[in-house]
Structure formats: C-alpha cells, structure tokens
Amino acid sequence: MTIADRWLLPDGMEEVLPPQARQIEVLRRELLDLFHTWGYDLVFPPPAEYLESLLTGSGNDLDLQTFKITDQLTGRLMGIAADITPQVARMDAHSMQRQGAARFCYCANVLRTKSGNMLGSRSPMQVGAELFGHDGVESDSEILGLMLSALGTAGAEKVYLDIGHVGIYRALISEAGLTDDQEKQLFDAILHKAYAEIDQIVVRDIANESLQGMISRLSRLNGDASVLVRARAELADAPASVLTALDNIEQTVRIIQEQYHNVEINFDLAELRGFNYHTGMVFAAYIPGYGHPVAQGGRYDETGKVFGRARPATGFSADLKILSRLLQDNDPVSGVLAPAGFSDDEELLCTVRALRSEGTRVVYAMPGQDISASEMGCDSELVRKDDGQWVVEPINRIF
Numbered sequence: 286m287t288i289a290d291r292w293l294l295p296d297g298m299e300e301v302l303p304p305q306a307r308q309i310e311v312l313r314r315e316l317l318d319l320f321h322t323w324g325y326d327l328v329f330p331p332p333a334e335y336l337e338s339l340l341t342g343s344g345n346d347l348d349l350q351t352f353k354i355t356d357q358l359t360g361r362l363m364g365i366a367a368d369i370t371p372q373v374a375r376m377d378a379h380s381m382q383r384q385g386a387a388r389f390c391y392c393a394n395v396l397r398t399k400s401g402n403m404l405g406s407r408s409p410m411q412v413g414a415e416l417f418g419h420d421g422v423e424s425d426s427e428i429l430g431l432m433l434s435a436l437g438t439a440g441a442e443k444v445y446l447d448i449g450h451v452g453i454y455r456a457l458i459s460e461a462g463l464t465d466d467q468e469k470q471l472f473d474a475i476l477h478k479a480y481a482e483i484d485q486i487v488v489r490d491i492a493n494e495s496l497q498g499m500i501s502r503l504s505r506l507n508g509d510a511s512v513l514v515r516a517r518a519e520l521a522d523a524p525a526s527v528l529t530a531l532d533n534i535e536q537t538v539r540i541i542q543e544q545y546h547n548v549e550i551n552f553d554l555a556e557l558r559g560f561n562y563h564t565g566m567v568f569a570a571y572i573p574g575y576g577h578p579v580a581q582g583g584r585y586d587e588t589g590k591v592f593g594r595a596r597p598a599t600g601f602s603a604d605l606k607i608l609s610r611l612l613q614d615n616d617p618v619s620g621v622l623a624p625a626g627f628s629d630d631e632e633l634l635c636t637v638r639a640l641r642s643e644g645t646r647v648v649y650a651m652p653g654q655d656i657s658a659s660e661m662g663c664d665s666e667l668v669r670k671d672d673g674q675w676v677v678e679p680i681n682r683i684f
C-alpha cells in the first residue's frame with residue numbers, strides 16, 4: 286500500500302476541514318434554532334437499524350441507496366440510514382404516539398451507496414423537518430414556508446420552487462389496470478420525460494382511451510401557473526381526488542406567495558422525483574447557479590402505517606454541507622493570539638478568561654514555534670502594557 290492509497294478517501298465520502306467545518310456547524314445551529322422557534326422538536330435517529338424497520342414501506346430506491354452491514358451481536362442484517370425521513374416516521378408512529386399534529390426536526394449524517402449527481406456526496410449531512418398528524422393546506426404550507434425560511438437563514442436570496450403532486454399520477458394509474466412491470470416502465474418513462482415512449486406505452490398497455498390521453502397530457506403539464514388551469518381542463522375526466530389535489534396546490538401556493546416574495550414557482554404535475562414514498566404534493570427548491578435541488582420534500586401519508594399507525598405526514602430535507610457551500614459567505618475566522626511563556630501571569634490568565642467568556646476566540650502561541658497568527662486564525666494579539674495590564678491590539682506585523 287502506497288502513502289497515496291492510505292489517504293485516498295472513497296468517492297463521495299469527504300472530510301470537512303477548517304474553516305468550512307465551523308461554517309457548517311454555525312449553520313446547523315441556526316437552522317435547528319429556527320426549527321425550534323417553529324415548534325419542531327429535535328430528534329436523533331440511530332445511525333443504523335435492522336433492515337426491516339429501515340426500509341419497510343419505502344420502496345426500492347431507498348433499498349438501493351442503503352449500505353448493508355451484518356450485526357455482529359445478532360447476525361441480522363442492518364442498514365446504515367440513507368434518509369432520515371422514514372426513521373422519523375417510525376418515531377412518530379411507534380415511539381412517540383402523540384395525538385394530533387407532531388413536529389420533529391433533525392440533523393444527522395447519512396450514507397448513500399450512490400450520490401444523486403456526478404459531483405455529489407455519498408455522505409450528506411441531512412437536515413430537515415417533518416410534520417405528522419395533519420393533511421391539508423395548513424401543514425403543506427407550513428412545511429413549505431419552513432423550508433423557504435431555512436433557505437433564507439442559509440443566505441438564499443432567490444429560490445426557484447418546483448411543485449408537483451404524486452397523488453395525481455397515482456390516481457390516474459390506479460384506474461389503468463397495469464401490471465407491476467408495465468407500471469414500472471411507465472413510471473420510468475414519465476420520470477425521464479421520455480414523451481414518445483410514454484405515448485407508446487399508454488396506447489399499448491391501457492385500454493381506456495380517455496385515461497391514455499390524460500396520462501400523456503399529465504406528463505406534459507409543466508410550466509408556470511397556467512399549468513393548473515390547463516390541468517383542470519385536460520384532466521376533467523379524472524377521479525375527484527385529482528381536482529382536490531389541484532385545489533390543494535393552488536391554495537398552498539397562494540399562502541406561500543403572500544408570505545415569501547423571493548420565490549418563483551414552476552409547476553410540474555408529473556414530477557415523480559424522490560424516494561418513492563411520497564403520496565401528495567412534492568416540491569424541490571433550486572437556487573441560481575446550481576443544477577440540483579438544494580432542498581426537497583413533500584407529503585407521504587402512508588409511511589407510518591407499517592409501524593402501526595397511518596398518519597398524514599409532510600416534510601422536507603436538505604444537505605447541510607451543500608447549503609453551507611453554496612449559500613454561506615466565507616467570513617474569515619478572527620481571534621486573539623496570546624503569547625507563550627506567561628503561564629504564571631495572573632493578569633494574562635484573567636484577561637484570557639474574560640475574553641473567552643464573552644465568546645472571543647483566544648489562541649495561545651506555543652513556545653519555540655514560529656507559526657503565523659493568521660494560520661491560527663488570529664487577527665489581533667494580547668500585548669502587555671507597562672502597568673502589567675494586557676490589552677488586545679490588532680496585528681500589524683508582517684509574518
């Protein structure tokens with residue numbers, strides 16, 4: 286093994302160095318404090334669980350994204366958490382047993398077998414919030430609002446929101462009488478917006494002509510607010526739940542637009558992104574200059590059922606590392622350098638203690654080491670005056 290092999294990290298498993306680590310930590314605190322002020326209780330999910338509880342009800346995608354390990358204690362297979370949302374759904378359904386609305390937030394490392402995009406991480410720091418126990422405009426708009434506020438806290442000035450509704454696709458598909466294989470094929474074609482293929486599949490596999498037309502048209506319902514008007518006309522023969530879904534989107538968006546003025550909304554009613562457990566309105570937030578969502582989420586009403594309690598649920602998550610990298614200003618670290626060789630100087634000890642207690646960073650130089658103050662993140666130093674007092678002065682020496 287060469288030295289290079291020893292420090293080579295696996296793709297997408299990155300270490301975070303100063304000053305980014307500190308910036309991420311500052312943002313983590315700000316976001317968790319924000320969630321707290323909105324009434325979201327912090328939870329710490331376990332880093333690994335038995336596969337059955339981790340993957341139950343969540344579909345194939347999450348399974349493929351989950352690293353599996355054998356538990357040396359029981360011989361059972363465990364999975365390392367790849368997404369916190371189903372874990373929090375289990376906490377709500379099984380461990381918490383709260384009646385009515387329950388709100389939880391989290392920030393935890395997850396591991397994924399593959400990254401979502403070419404340059405992406407396989408070890409995101411997932412931060413997010415989940416709201417259980419209510420189905421409707423109030424909870425949908427609260428979660429969307431909290432996501433936008435979180436992006437604002439992280440420094441986003443302009444947000445592009447992509448809104449879809451998995452329930453519309455599901456309502457149409459439930460009438461289509463497709464086999465699992467046929468449905469998977471159609472799902473993939475819609476996911477990839479392969480219009481020619483979609484048209485082919487619906488004509489080949491679906492007998493009902495009105496349904497064929499509606500599914501083809503649904504796949505193209507993508508654009509500004511006029512999409513909702515078009516949807517009402519083009520999906521007029523759809524089950525009643527489709528109209529309810531459109532009403533829900535319209536009302537939620539109205540609430541959001543009244544409160545958040547830096548948001549541009551695009552509707553994509555055939556958007557099926559995500560981990561497959563979503564059942565209702567889904568959304569993704571983009572910022573200029575980055576081609577992937579910086580936060581995403583949506584409604585997933587069925588997930589708690591397998592844990593004993595079907596609860597309405599909606600939530601969002603983001604990768605804290607990406608938010609910090611894309612949105613945070615690179616504030617230079619500042620601090621005060623304290624000299625070496627004065628460990629018995631009571632005045633100095635006292636001054637350092639006072640500075641630290643008010644939050645100032647004070648770094649002791651080490652005897653015999655000639656390391657620049659800036660390398661230690663210091664832009665000022667403690668200097669002893671003739672009367673024995675120590676005062677902080679800016680460093681203007683050239684190192």
Ligand SMILES: N[C@@H](Cc1c[nH]c[nH+]1)C(=O)O
Binds near residue numbers: 581
């Ligand atoms: N956990 C989902 C987003 C989500 C949170 N809650 C509901 N959906 C994701 O990372 O894609």
